[in-house]
Amino acid sequence: MGDITRVGVIGAGLMGSGIAEVTARAGLDVVVVEADTAAAEAGRARIEKSLGRGVDKGKLSAEERDAALARLTFSTDLDACADRQLVIEAVAENEAVKLDVFGRLDKIVEPATVLASNTSSLPITRLAMATERPERVVGLHFFNPVPVQKLVELIPSLLTSDDTAANAAAFASDVLGKTVVRAPDRAGFVVNALLIPYLLSAIRMVEAGHATPEDIDNGMVLGCAHPMGPLRLADLVGLDTTKAVAESMYEEYKEPLYAPPPLLQRMVEAGLYGRKSGRGFYDYTRGE
Ligand code: NAI
Numbered sequence: 001m002g003d004i005t006r007v008g009v010i011g012a013g014l015m016g017s018g019i020a021e022v023t024a025r026a027g028l029d030v031v032v033v034e035a036d037t038a039a040a041e042a043g044r045a046r047i048e049k050s051l052g053r054g055v056d057k058g059k060l061s062a063e064e065r066d067a068a069l070a071r072l073t074f075s076t077d078l079d080a081c082a083d084r085q086l087v088i089e090a091v092a093e094n095e096a097v098k099l100d101v102f103g104r105l106d107k108i109v110e111p112a113t114v115l116a117s118n119t120s121s122l123p124i125t126r127l128a129m130a131t132e133r134p135e136r137v138v139g140l141h142f143f144n145p146v147p148v149q150k151l152v153e154l155i156p157s158l159l160t161s162d163d164t165a166a167n168a169a170a171f172a173s174d175v176l177g178k179t180v181v182r183a184p185d186r187a188g189f190v191v192n193a194l195l196i197p198y199l200l201s202a203i204r205m206v207e208a209g210h211a212t213p214e215d216i217d218n219g220m221v222l223g224c225a226h227p228m229g230p231l232r233l234a235d236l237v238g239l240d241t242t243k244a245v246a247e248s249m250y251e252e253y254k255e256p257l258y259a260p261p262p263l264l265q266r267m268v269e270a271g272l273y274g275r276k277s278g279r280g281f282y283d284y285t286r287g288e
Contacts, residue, residue: 004171005029008081008109009088010101012043012074014238014276015118016090018146021047024068025060025147026175031073031080035091040074047072050147082108086171088140089127090118093244098122099130106131114164116140120241121187121248124157134159138168141189142178144237152178153189187252188245196246197257199237200264202230206281207263213281231281235274243268 008031009020016032020043024030034040051065060068073080078101081087087105091097098119105115115137117127128137139155152172156165172178183189188196202216211219217229234242243265249258267280274280 004085006084007086008084009090011091012040014144015142015146017043017046019088019090019142020072021050022147022176024071029071031075031084033075033078033080036076040076044074078104078108081105084109084113086114086116088116088118093120093241095122098127102127102130106133114168116168118142120192121245124155124185128157128159135161136164138164140168140172150179152180153183153191154180155183155185155189157185187249192245196249199230199234199242200246200261203264204261207261235280235282238276239264239272239274239280240268
């Protein structure tokens with residue numbers, strides 16, 4: 001694929017905005033595609049806020065922030081990705097939506113373009129089979145918040161070429177400065193295979209009245225030196241995303257430990273998605 005200078009990011013929610021930000025900060029030209037203008041504006045605002053925080057903390061200068069913003073273009077049309085060398089999909093964790101995006105992108109971008117997915121749990125092989133270039137489809141799984149978390153999981157499918165995997169790994173490590181671990185194309189990859197049962201166990205403890213969210217989180221923060229407790233972390237990940245990932249893992253393994261508990265189902269049905277919607281296990285509407 002040669003040196004990558006032009007990247008596309010599809011979806012500018014929690015993850016897509018972070019991926020677009022770090023890619024622009026690394027000096028690359030980034031086109032961000034969202035579902036509609038309001039979502040594109042929200043994505044731009046999220047990136048501006050995050051870059052502003054970086055300036056406040058002295059991690060980048062005002063000039064670097066402006067240069068990164070100038071490298072970002074927002075669109076609501078996938079055709080804007082026509083000249084991209086690498087496109088990273090970060091739309092919601094919904095298989096039908098992702099298959100549609102991969103099928104359409106495949107017809108828009110150059111044959112050599114690599115299509116990557118940030119999916120947390122869907123098989124890369126299935127996304128690859130929605131295209132005519134399965135050898136150029138790979139999983140690149142970032143962690144939230146993307147500018148802070150150092151890890152990227154690289155997930156080659158059975159059909160991903162060695163070149164594609166090597167180029168995607170080099171992009172994540174050499175260009176973005178992340179540490180890459182290789183994961184199998186199995187629901188949950190490496191990190192979520194361990195993390196999701198843990199988050200679901202904490203939700204089951206709340207559901208059973210075993211302990212309050214505050215006590216569970218304090219237990220893990222103060223007792224095990226975790227930077228954040230499991231319920232605050234589930235709120236940060238997004239309860240809708242946590243539920244979707246758990247469902248994919250349950251579908252794959254049929255193990256009860258991956259089944260989303262009823263409390264999680266009800267909270268998502270009630271629109272309580274966690275930090276991004278203002279309320280989950282905690283209330284974020286008062287600036288928490
Ligand atoms: P999110 O709900 O914050 O953002 C999803 C975005 O996709 C929304 O802004 C939505 O408008 C946009 N979108 C939906 N359909 C679209 C389309 N057809 N074209 C363009 N944009 C579209 O979700 P989040 O958390 O950013 O997750 C995105 C992906 O990243 C999911 O696959 C998720 O599993 C994965 N992921 C999430 C992590 C997390 O901690 N939240 C961590 C790692 C991966």
